Amino acid sequence: MRSPIAVVDVDRCDTWTRYRNGLCDSCAANCCTMPVEVRLPDLIRLGLVDPFEAEHDAPKQIAKRLEKAGLIDHFNFRNSIFTLARRANGDCANLHPQTCRCTVYEQRPDTCRKHPQVGPKPGYCPYGDKKLSR
DSSP: OOOOOOOOOTTOGGGOEEOOTTGGGGBOOGGGGSOOEEOHHHHHHTTSSOHHHHHHSOHHHHHHHHHHTTSEEEEETTTTEEEEOBOTTSOBTTBOTTTOOBTTGGGOOHHHHHTTTSSSSTTEEOOOBTTTOO
């Protein structure tokens, strides 16, 4: 008898898998469907904000420009946190649609660098087998 396929819901941490080395190699990048909250240094590293602009313009002004350009979905003024825009299907704009790999890996935001050690359920991730997903 074949075992049922576990359904992963990124919004339900109880469906997540304990992270282990090599897990990302066969994953469908479900974590890349979650909202990515970033700070100004991340935006500079991604090349979305110039260091001069970051030093001389208010974060709110930067947020307006980025939102108008479709690069962010939201700006939390109180905490100066920007939420990166996603594709219509919910994927991160930097996720390669065929390979499910990050196209800006070396410049990726701290949120992504620290996942899954930091996040809604530290040490766990919304793993989904690449062969069974998408």
